[in-house]
Amino acid sequence: VGYYIRVGGVLRAEGTEDQPILFTAENTENLWGCIAFADTSTDWNEAESAGSVLKHCILEYAGNKQENGDAAFGGAVIRCNSASPLIANNIIRYSTGGGIWVSGGVQRILTNLIHETAYGIALSSDGALVENNYIINTGQGIYLGPNTDTTEIKNNTIINTLSNADGACFSINLFHHEPPTAIVVTGNDIVNAAGKAIVISAEAPDANDILRFSSNRLENTGEDFSVYLHNWQRADADPVGLHLVGPGEIDLSLNRRSLPAQQRALNRFRAAAADQHQAEHCQRQRYRHGLL
Numbered sequence: 001v002g003y004y005i006r007v008g009g010v011l012r013a014e015g016t017e018d019q020p021i022l023f024t025a026e027n028t029e030n031l032w033g034c035i036a037f038a039d040t041s042t043d044w045n046e047a048e049s050a051g052s053v054l055k056h057c058i059l060e061y062a063g064n065k066q067e068n069g070d071a072a073f074g075g076a077v078i079r080c081n082s083a084s085p086l087i088a089n090n091i092i093r094y095s096t097g098g099g100i101w102v103s104g105g106v107q108r109i110l111t112n113l114i115h116e117t118a119y120g121i122a123l124s125s126d127g128a129l130v131e132n133n134y135i136i137n138t139g140q141g142i143y144l145g146p147n148t149d150t151t152e153i154k155n156n157t158i159i160n161t162l163s164n165a166d167g168a169c170f171s172i173n174l175f176h177h178e179p180p181t182a183i184v185v186t187g188n189d190i191v192n193a194a195g196k197a198i199v200i201s202a203e204a205p206d207a208n209d210i211l212r213f214s215s216n217r218l219e220n221t222g223e224d225f226s227v228y229l230h231n232w233q234r235a236d237a238d239p240v241g242l243h244l245v246g247p248g249e250i251d252l253s254l255n256r257r258s259l260p261a262q263q264r265a266l267n268r269f270r271a272a273a274a275d276q277h278q279a280e281h282c283q284r285q286r287y288r289h290g291l292l
Contacts, residue, residue, distance in 0.1 A: 004033030004073040010042040015056035025061035033074045037083035044086040052085035063097025076101035141169040155187045163195030170198040174209040181209045190218045201230040
């Protein structure tokens with residue numbers, strides 16, 4: 001049974017870089033469930049630095065589904081059900097389910113390391129910033145479902161060696177919204193070794209989400225498509241292959257090999273984490289000296 005933590009109020013789990021908070025299983029052969037933020041939980045307020053937060057935590061050996069309980073409390077390490085916690089600077093690993101699963105809420109998912117999970121991040125939100133995350137060896141990197149407000153996926157690193165017909169690194173699904181949702185995917189390092197690296201699909205005949213897929217670096221060593229566009233602005237089910245038709249832009253830099261991809265990506269992840277650590281240190285100093 002995947003025992004879980006259900007958050008209906010405020011959860012502040014804030015470790016430090018040197019002393020992270022550990023959520024793990026007593027027996028690694030019997031995984032626990034998840035931390036599930038319900039719609040009654042207190043959302044993160046960036047201006048007031050208040051609300052629910054998971055920061056500098058290690059979450060491992062989780063994702064177990066409920067045998068007889070609510071299906072909303074299993075299948076991923078962190079679940080957000082119309083909830084908006086801050087999820088930053090965590091290590092999420094060794095999950096039989098996914099890393100982070102989101103349905104609703106406005107999300108900030110920043111500088112997390114996710115590996116050895118069924119997928120990295122599955123996102124169907126009311127707006128999101130997913131930035132500087134490092135996702136490696138998951139069944140799928142990032143899945144984008146219906147997102148109803150501006151969604152930014154930027155400066156992440158996704159390295160995948162597992163094939164997935166729906167996109168090993170990215171599965172981007174476009175829907176019809178009024179007004180149209182802006183989906184911005186930019187500045188990401190994408191390394192794929194099996195199957196289709198990126199699949200972009202129009203999930204409705206009148207899909208009008210505005211996709212900006214630009215300035216991403218893709219290294220595809222597999223033998224399948226780098227970018228596969230399915231049902232692109234069509235009413236029928238025929239795949240469109242690599243032909244871009246309709247609104248949006250595709251801009252990729254392919255096969256940059258000046259530095260081994262995994263090392264280059266890890267360097268950038270460490271640099272982003274160091275920058276955030278320095279910013280937090282400066283803020284603490286300003287508080288200490290009465291400047292804030």
